[in-house]
Amino acid sequence: MRASIVGGSGYAGGELLRLLLAHPQVRVAQVTSQQHAGRYVHGVHPNLRGITRLQFCAVEELQPCDVLFLALPYGRAAAQIEQFAALAERVIDLSADFRLRDAAVYERWYGQSHPNPGWLADFVYGLPELHRERLRGARYVSGVGCNATAVNLALAPLVQAGWIERAVVDLKVGSSEGGNSFSAASHHPERSGAVRSFAPTGHRHQAEVLQALGAMELHFSVTAVELVRGVLCTAHVFLNRDVDEKAVWQLYRAAYGGEPFIRLVHERKGIYRYPEPKILAGTNWCDIGFARDEQSRRLVVLSALDNLMKGAAGTAVQCLNVMMGWPERMGLEFTGLHPV
Amino acid sequence: MNNFECPECGGGVAVGTAVLPGEILECPDCGVELEVISTHPLQLELAPEVAEDWGE
Numbered sequence: 001m002r003a004s005i006v007g008g009s010g011y012a013g014g015e016l017l018r019l020l021l022a023h024p025q026v027r028v029a030q031v032t033s034q035q036h037a038g039r040y041v042h043g044v045h046p047n048l049r050g051i052t053r054l055q056f057c058a059v060e061e062l063q064p065c066d067v068l069f070l071a072l073p074y075g076r077a078a079a080q081i082e083q084f085a086a087l088a089e090r091v092i093d094l095s096a097d098f099r100l101r102d103a104a105v106y107e108r109w110y111g112q113s114h115p116n117p118g119w120l121a122d123f124v125y126g127l128p129e130l131h132r133e134r135l136r137g138a139r140y141v142s143g144v145g146c147n148a149t150a151v152n153l154a155l156a157p158l159v160q161a162g163w164i165e166r167a168v169v170d171l172k173v174g175s176s177e178g179g180n181s182f183s184a185a186s187h188h189p190e191r192s193g194a195v196r197s198f199a200p201t202g203h204r205h206q207a208e209v210l211q212a213l214g215a216m217e218l219h220f221s222v223t224a225v226e227l228v229r230g231v232l233c234t235a236h237v238f239l240n241r242d243v244d245e246k247a248v249w250q251l252y253r254a255a256y257g258g259e260p261f262i263r264l265v266h267e268r269k270g271i272y273r274y275p276e277p278k279i280l281a282g283t284n285w286c287d288i289g290f291a292r293d294e295q296s297r298r299l300v301v302l303s304a305l306d307n308l309m310k311g312a313a314g315t316a317v318q319c320l321n322v323m324m325g326w327p328e329r330m331g332l333e334f335t336g337l338h339p340v
Numbered sequence: 341m342n343n344f345e346c347p348e349c350g351g352g353v354a355v356g357t358a359v360l361p362g363e364i365l366e367c368p369d370c371g372v373e374l375e376v377i378s379t380h381p382l383q384l385e386l387a388p389e390v391a392e393d394w395g396e
Binding site for chain 2: 266270271
């Protein structure tokens with residue numbers, strides 16, 4: 001299958017390129033970058049040195065292919081979707097442009113009207129754990145928000161079981177979530193060592209969670225910490241019933257026992273007793289654990305993932321595998337490093 | 341090989357036919373240690389735990 005990437009010089013685009021170059025069913029045809037057209041891709045993504053001689057091209061040079069991945073800044077994919085859809089049978093967009101089904105909801109959270117609302121209904125939200133059947137044979141798939149994915153996967157079994165009264169979610173995230181553009185806030189003396197509450201309220205990914213899981217009382221805060229890759233979600237879930245931990249185990253096993261990229265992590269000994277993003281770098285795992293407060297109905301659910309992988313490019317490739325009927329782990333087998 | 345339900349998490353713990361009373365087994369899911377109390381009938385209980393500092 002011939003795959004091309006539009007916007008391949010960013011972090012998510014580079015991660016996607018790394019995955020697709022190693023995917024046994026895919027041949028990467030073209031990778032675009034307006035800023036770097038004509039340069040070898042390894043000039044921007046040095047981990048690909050010696051792996052490929054591909055050079056970035058301009059978007060105007062794109063040829064038809066079988067699947068087109070879009071890894072553009074917000075708003076750009078939606079503005080040009082007709083042009084892109086004419087080039088490929090299938091389109092997978094990693095941006096937020098087609099994640100929300102309702103244009104009014106998009107406008108409320110993104111502060112601008114949607115550039116192309118007529119296309120919103122054509123895209124399937126690309127989280128296989130929730131939408132696997134709709135993804136099979138889909139033509140247009142949207143990527144997922146990294147923080148939204150950590151929350152969606154952490155809470156989905158509890159929502160489906162009807163156990164949640166309300167949830168307060170705290171996310172600690174790495175600097176690569178901010179993309180490869182820089183600012184005064186990302187200047188090393190300012191960013192290094194920071195524990196920065198950059199979105200104590202109002203983070204856009206909250207909209208994706210409410211869409212995916214349904215209306216609920218959900219509070220959502222995001223803090224940037226000393227990580228390059230990684231998300232740790234700590235969800236304080238106030239349950240509407242008394243349950244013991246064995247029942248929680250059973251609920252999560254029933255929901256995720258067959259999932260290829262979800263592991264339940266709640267161990268009684270050792271160092272890695274709960275999900276920890278450090279050991280997930282470069283993998284498509286989402287680790288999920290929990291701990292019940294003996295004194296109340298609070299259940300703390302923890303999830304960890306690599307924001308560029310399970311939170312972006314990895315899930316996009318997983319979606320391609322589902323769309324094509326290939327094994328979901330194909331091209332995503334990396335198990336991570338320890339120590340790292 | 342017998343399959344025993346972990347009393348802590350409900351996961352499956354594989355128990356070999358040659359286990360002896362007093363032997364300590366580990367649940368592959370939650371990592372809890374289980375002590376073989378008897379083999380006929382097979383009976384496992386949570387083993388005593390020693391509190392440890394694991395990384396504050």
